[in-house]
Amino acid sequence: MRVVTTGAAGFIGSTLVDRLLREGHSVLAVDDLSTGHLDNLAESADDPRLTFLESDVVADAARREMTAYRAEVVFHLAAQMDVRHSVADPVGDARRNVLGSLAVLESARASGARKLVFASSGGTIYGDQPTYPVHESADLDPICPYGAAKVCGETYLRVYRHLHRLQTTALALGNVYGPRQDPHGEAGVVSIFASALMEGRPTMIFGAGGATRDYVYVDDVVEAFVLAAGPAGDGLRLNIGTGRETSVRQLHRLIAEVVERPDTPKFMPPRAGELDRVGLDCGAAQRVLGWRAKVDLTEGLSRTVAWLQDRVDAAHSPAAPASRHAVVGQTYLVPAVKRDRSEARERR
Structure with a gap:
């Protein structure tokens, strides 16, 4: 099967790409590298079925390439995912998260794709609810522009399903954590806490520390995406x-x-746009996809810390090998990964 994965150099997207390639699929991996890292794709760099396109999904060149690839399934994970940034720059957030989703949907339609699987948000679309865990039937009540953009993306999924018979499934994700999550980014509290504690740096909790989240391990999330690529779940949002x-x-x-x-930890004032609680009722995913989370939090944290420790050890090793990725100006040289530079040619 041919698939397109956007946000492919992020920690969820790259883990999904690795899984798809192991299962024998061909993948067009799209990422503008604003937050993703090519190193995340190093495990699959020698696979001839992987093609990497560095581009913003809104760009005309990216839309042409995604359309020309003629994928059967499109996984859309590319997003601006910082809640604070969405509050500070709602227009910029909408460009990335609303227009980006629309551009990917239009490419999927134009290419004749069978299905699009969309990464939605299991916290911000629901807002603060009267009862927990939250079921998919709960009223949507986003309290930040990021959540509003995800709701908008889900609305466009329904439009394309009705107008163009494109199968769609939205996966409303809890707080995903695990290996490859950027410890220096704005999102991903597990990686941020773990890396700071390992390095002896101070950690900060915003608010009194009572806010809850539903932490789900990245391999379990990737399993949900793979299962959602089939016919099950068409037209649904699944927590x-x-x-x-x-x-x-x-x-x-x-x-x-x-x-x-x-x-x-040090306690800091709470931040705007942050939720008090996130807890998801995932019964529908089990009934529809046969999916359930298998990695408990203690085991997932151990795996994540082990991955971070490996990175620290490699960085301090005198015999550490040079990075596979050399940088020349704005062009990344990635051995054995085909990289489409059509957008760069268009800019010139």
């Missing part, structure tokens, strides 16, 4: 989480135990 809430304060304590560091 993808564990159904269990963990407070930020509890999370910090668990990570401190894993890395064997003091559990002494």
Whole structure:
């Protein structure tokens, strides 16, 4: 099967790309590298079925390439995912997350794709709810532009399903964590806490620490995307989480135990646009896709910390090999990965 994956150099997208290639599929991986990293695709760099396109999905060149690839399934994960940034720059957020989703949908339609699987948000689209865990039938009540953009993306999915008979499934993800999550980014509290504690840097909790999230391991999330690529779930939004809430304060304590560091965070004022609770009822995903989260939080945190420790050890090793990716000006030289430079040619 031929597939397009946007946001392919991010930690979820790259894990999905690796899984698809292992299963024998051909992948057009699209990422503008604004937050993703080519190193995330190093595991699959020698696979001839992988083609990498560096581009914003809104760009005309990207739309042409995604259309010409004639994929059967499109996985749309590319997004501006920082809630604070969406509050500070809602227009910029809408360009990336609303127009980006529309551009990918239009490419899928034009290419004759069978299905598009969309990464939605299992927290921000629902807002604060009266009962938890939250079912898909709950009223949508986003409290930040990022959540509003995801709701808009889901609305466009329904439009394309009705107008063009494009099969669609939206996966409303909990707080995804695991290997490859950027510890220096604005999102991903597990990786941020773990890396800071390992390096002896201070950690910060915004608010009193009682806010809860539904933390779901990246491999479980990738499994949901793979299952959703089939005919099941057409026209649905499916929650993808564990159904269990963990407070930020509890999370910090668990990570401190894993890395064997003091559990002494600094408490800061709460941030605008942040939710008090996230907890997802994932019964529909189990009924429709046969999916459930398999990796519990303790095991997932251990795996994530082990991955971070491997990175630290490699960085401090005197015999550490040079990066596979050389940078010359604005062009990345990636051995054995075909990279489409049509957009760069168009700019020139």
